[in-house]
Structure formats: C-alpha cells, structure tokens
Amino acid sequence: MADPKGFLTTPREEWPRRPVGERVRDWNEVYVPGALLPIVGPQADRCMDCGVPFCHQACPLGNLIPEWNDLVAREDWRAAAERLHATNNFPEFTGRLCPAPCEAGCVLAINQPAVTIKNVECAIADRAWEEGFAPPAPPERLSGRTVAVIGSGPAGLAAAQQLTRAGHTVAVYERDDRIGGLMRYGIPEFKMEKRHLERRVEQMRAEGTKFRTSTTVGRDVDAAELRTRYDAVVLATGATAWRELAVPGRELAGIHQAMEYLPLANRVCEGDLESSPLSAAGRHVVIVGGGDTGADCLGTAVREGAASVTQLDIYARPGPERDEDAEPWPTYPKVYRLSAAHEEAGALRTAPAADADARLFAASTLRFSGDGEGRVGALHLVEVDSGRRAVPGTERVLPADLVLLALGFSGPDREDGLVARLGVALSPRGTLARDAGFATNVPGVFAAGDAARGQSLIVWAIAEGRAVAAAVDRYLTGAAGRLPAPITPDDRPMTV
Known part of the structure; x- marks a missing residue:
C-alpha cells in the first residue's frame, strides 16, 4: 500500500453529485464532471492491502482491487488500467452501474466505511480512455473458426x-x-x-x-x-420476460411495463423521438416495484415533469446499518440506500404520500380503478407485514394516471x-x-x-x-x- 495509515487518517469521500435542481433539467450523468480525479488518489490509499482481500471473493470477476488501488495511489495510471482490464472488459460500465458487492466485502467495512472501490474503478477506466491506454487488441492470427x-x-x-x-x-x-x-x-x-x-x-x-x-x-x-x-x-x-401483476383493473389503459416505458425515454435521448408517447409529463405516476429498475423509472419520470411520482416497495424499509446476525460481513447487506433518483424525488417532494424519498415501503397493490373512460385513475394499496400479509385497516388510494410495473424478469x-x-x-x-x-x-x-x-x-x-x-x-x-x-x-x- 502507498500509505500504510491511509485507512486511519482519510475518511471516505464519494464522487459528488450535481445539485438536484440542475441535474433534473437534463439527461447528463448525475455526477460533477471532473470532481472524481482530485479525490480518488487518497481514497485508493485507504485500501489496506489485506492479507486475505475479501473484495476478490465478493466480485465474481475476481478484480485485482488492492493492486490497482495501490497503483492509483502512486499515480501509475497505465499499470492500473492494465490490471483492471486484465479481469474486466468494461470497467466504465461496472464503475457506473454495479452496486459494488466488492465494497460490501471490503475488510475495512467490518468497522469503517468501505474503500470507494467503484469510484476508483471508474476513474481508472475513464483515465485509460483519455490517455489512450485502451487501444483495440485485434488477434495476431485468425483461427478459422x-x-x-x-x-x-x-x-x-x-x-x-x-x-x-x-x-x-x-x-x-x-x-x-x-x-x-x-x-x-x-x-x-x-x-x-x-x-x-x-x-x-x-x-x-x-x-x-x-x-x-x-x-x-x-x-x-x-x-x-x-x-x-x-x-x-x-x-x-x-x-x-417481464413479470406481471395479476390484480383487478390490470386491463386498464395507462398501465405499462417498465421496459415499455424506459426504452422510449432513451430513444428521445438518442434523437429518434421528439417526445415519448408514454411521457410522464403532467401525470400522477405510481411505480410498482422497489428495485433498481423502479428507481430508473423514478428518475426518468422526474425529468419528464411528472405531477407526482410514488414508488411502492413490498419490503419493509431496511435499517441504516448491516444486520450482523442476518447478513454478516462480507455478504451484501440489505440496508437503506439513497440512489440519485430517490435523492431527487425527496428534494423535490414528488410523492406527497411518501415519507421522504418517493418510496412507500411494505406496500402491496390490491387493485386499479378507472377514470370512467377505460384509463387507470387510481391505485389501491394496503400495508403488509413481514410475511406479505395485508394489515387490516391500512388500505389507501393513490391517484395514478400512469402506472409502471417494475417487478423484475x-x-x-x-x-x-x-x-x-x-x-x-x-x-x-x-x-x-x-x-x-x-x-x-x-x-x-x-x-x-x-x-x-x-x-x-x-x-x-x-x-x-x-x-x-x-x-x-x-x-x-x-x-x-x-x-x-x-x-x-x-x-x-x-x-x-
């Protein structure tokens, strides 16, 4: 390790996001451009170069994380890029999209915030492209197969x-x-x-x-x-093959699968469409499903100018810390996480019915009701216990003229x-x-x-x-x- 005391002297610092009011007005990445490189060296220095690096075990690619952390701390970007690409073809994808099980397995995470492995990975990948460290690697000869x-x-x-x-x-x-x-x-x-x-x-x-x-x-x-x-x-x-929601009223117009909705928004960004035929603009949106796809729908609906957006999660709200008995280190814990989309929804108060970040936890859909013209007008829900059983007397109704199903595949x-x-x-x-x-x-x-x-x-x-x-x-x-x-x-x- 470059600094043997880095994990003791340097606090965890993540790539800062742009202000909510700025980023929801465009479709660019949520992070502050250029703000990662100044902090990533000291963050890489927090790596302890453990004798048994469990980040290797937590990552199915077997990424050589302590090695490229040390190289980044020493500013040897070419060598860091070589070690990173030795196990990962597309680190700029994982550095932006992976939920980082490697950080859950970081030995430092036993009693401190983990090393920002995902941010270091992204910095190496971006620097590799900027410096020309990722040239094409065609084969020397063809096999004929x-x-x-x-x-x-x-x-x-x-x-x-x-x-x-x-x-x-x-x-x-x-x-x-x-x-x-x-x-x-x-x-x-x-x-x-x-x-x-x-x-x-x-x-x-x-x-x-x-x-x-x-x-x-x-x-x-x-x-x-x-x-x-x-x-x-x-x-x-x-x-x-997406999962369906078999409840009364599913046949009403205005209820769509997430993967019917998200591709259209992406096609607008690609320039294929001027606007999405399923745009959330001015609509009361309810997203059924508490996973990453639901969060993607949330951030998209906010940018499209929805009148309100609420996300339903059938699970109870997780706690802020790892449950050491149920999910001990180095497993990936179910803890409360605030994605960029949830941060935006919370700051803009897009869901008056929700507590903070547009999510209603421990909530299950009972049925949909129409507006009298064949379109969805409301979603009826009920609170559930840990066994997903309805809690009597907790039924609620949310206005909904666009419902997005994000229930997985x-x-x-x-x-x-x-x-x-x-x-x-x-x-x-x-x-x-x-x-x-x-x-x-x-x-x-x-x-x-x-x-x-x-x-x-x-x-x-x-x-x-x-x-x-x-x-x-x-x-x-x-x-x-x-x-x-x-x-x-x-x-x-x-x-x-």
Whole structure:
C-alpha cells in the first residue's frame, strides 16, 4: 500500500453529485464532471492491502482491487488500467452501474466505511480512455473458426470480445437497432451516458467483431439455419420476460411495463423521438416495484415533469446499518440506500404520500380503478407485514394516471422462436439449461448471462461472458486455459 495509515487518517469521500435542481433539467450523468480525479488518489490509499482481500471473493470477476488501488495511489495510471482490464472488459460500465458487492466485502467495512472501490474503478477506466491506454487488441492470427453471439448486453459483448481477441471470427446478433441490450435502452442516460457504450463498440469493431443489428434470430433469421453456419453459438439474450401483476383493473389503459416505458425515454435521448408517447409529463405516476429498475423509472419520470411520482416497495424499509446476525460481513447487506433518483424525488417532494424519498415501503397493490373512460385513475394499496400479509385497516388510494410495473424478469423471451427452433432445454425456473461447461443440450450451443443464470447484476453478466468464452474456445480448439474463466455456472453471490 502507498500509505500504510491511509485507512486511519482519510475518511471516505464519494464522487459528488450535481445539485438536484440542475441535474433534473437534463439527461447528463448525475455526477460533477471532473470532481472524481482530485479525490480518488487518497481514497485508493485507504485500501489496506489485506492479507486475505475479501473484495476478490465478493466480485465474481475476481478484480485485482488492492493492486490497482495501490497503483492509483502512486499515480501509475497505465499499470492500473492494465490490471483492471486484465479481469474486466468494461470497467466504465461496472464503475457506473454495479452496486459494488466488492465494497460490501471490503475488510475495512467490518468497522469503517468501505474503500470507494467503484469510484476508483471508474476513474481508472475513464483515465485509460483519455490517455489512450485502451487501444483495440485485434488477434495476431485468425483461427478459422466462427461464432455467433445472440444478444449484445454485457454478457454477449464480453463473450464476443474475448473470443475475437482469441482469433475466432465473431458476429453479434442484436434484435434492436443499436448495440447494447438493456445498457442501451433500459439504463437511463443519467446513470450512464451512451458515449461510453459507443466507445467500446467501436473498439470491438476495430478488433474484428461484426455486429448485426435489427435482426431477431428466430424471426428474421432461422435459428436452426444459423447454427449450421457457425462452429459455435452463444445465447446471451438476457432475461427479458417481464413479470406481471395479476390484480383487478390490470386491463386498464395507462398501465405499462417498465421496459415499455424506459426504452422510449432513451430513444428521445438518442434523437429518434421528439417526445415519448408514454411521457410522464403532467401525470400522477405510481411505480410498482422497489428495485433498481423502479428507481430508473423514478428518475426518468422526474425529468419528464411528472405531477407526482410514488414508488411502492413490498419490503419493509431496511435499517441504516448491516444486520450482523442476518447478513454478516462480507455478504451484501440489505440496508437503506439513497440512489440519485430517490435523492431527487425527496428534494423535490414528488410523492406527497411518501415519507421522504418517493418510496412507500411494505406496500402491496390490491387493485386499479378507472377514470370512467377505460384509463387507470387510481391505485389501491394496503400495508403488509413481514410475511406479505395485508394489515387490516391500512388500505389507501393513490391517484395514478400512469402506472409502471417494475417487478423484475423471469427468464428469456420465448415468443421469437429462438429457443424452440434450436431445441434448447429449459431449467425448472424457465431459464436456459446448461451443464458445468456452459453448454446446452444442443451440441455447439452455449448459454450465458441472465438468460441462463436468471436476473442478476452487470458484474455477473460480464463474468458469465468471459467464462462462456473460455468454454467455447476450449470447444473449438481442444485446448484448455487459453482464456480466463472467472466463474462456473453454479457459482452464486456470497450469502448466509
């Protein structure tokens, strides 16, 4: 470590956000531009270079966190970028979008605020691009083998980049008109500006990866025929089958899935639309679901000028500190967190019915009622106990002329015919079944990411992409160990 007393003398300091009143008037990232680099060196110095660094275990990528913390503290940015990219293809994505389980596993977090690992990672990635430390890395020679990767989310892109760099000819098929999957149309611009995504895609093009957009395999291209054209196929389509809310009134107009709403707002930012057909402007919005997707809807609705926005979370409000008995270190604890969107909603008082940050905790939807013209007009809810049982006498009614369902995803979309045409077996959970080597029941077809693992974090998706690339390379070449495999299909986050 550069400063052996850094963790004792330097308090935790995070990348500051722009004032709420300023940032809700645009779609730029919420952080103060240029404010990270001046603080990140001392923050990296807080790393204790532990004998047993549990941040490694908490991160499925196995990021070499103490090593690049030390290099940042010493201002050796080139070496830090090399160590970071050794385990992570897209650190500027994870540095902005990952909830940082590595920080929950930081040894310093046993009795102090953790090292700002996520901020250090983001600073290294951004500095690497500014200084030219992330050039394209095309292979020295081609293997003559071909691979189709279906899906261009983080798992698909990571697999494609690893396989391209190993010398295989890779084509990525994406059903949307632009590359990126949920990172493109699901993640709002204020969380990650799409210029970061474009930059990586251009790097991959320069390395030799081919991209086929606006192509739905199973509909535009026959899936079985595609299998015969390539030596191997990687299914990385994501878990896009959204969960429904089966309550009375669901059929009313004005009730939409989050992933119907968010892509339209992103298309406005892309310049495709002048305004969203589902804009929250002037509407009373209720978001059902307390996760990150719900928070993304919240921040988007605030920027669109909603009359009010309330978010319902069926779970009770968590406490401010880790429950050492239920969720001991180094597991990822369920604690009260204030995202940028919740901070904005709280400051602007977007939800008069909520206590502070637009969220109503321990709240369950009973039914929707209409406005007399076939549109939703109100949401009826009830408080629930820890067993999700309704508490008598706690029914409430919220005005709602736009309801957004952010209840998560159950598995891959099967309506396009891809799974059926290939004959890929499904697990009991509805995800793509695979063996210990990421292979499906169809020879030469592999599965990775949320489509096989189930809904998860971006850092797990990238780890899946890297690991499936190693499995495909071994299948194509017969040689093991040419590419790193950070996880197995059975690995799971650290839990009690």
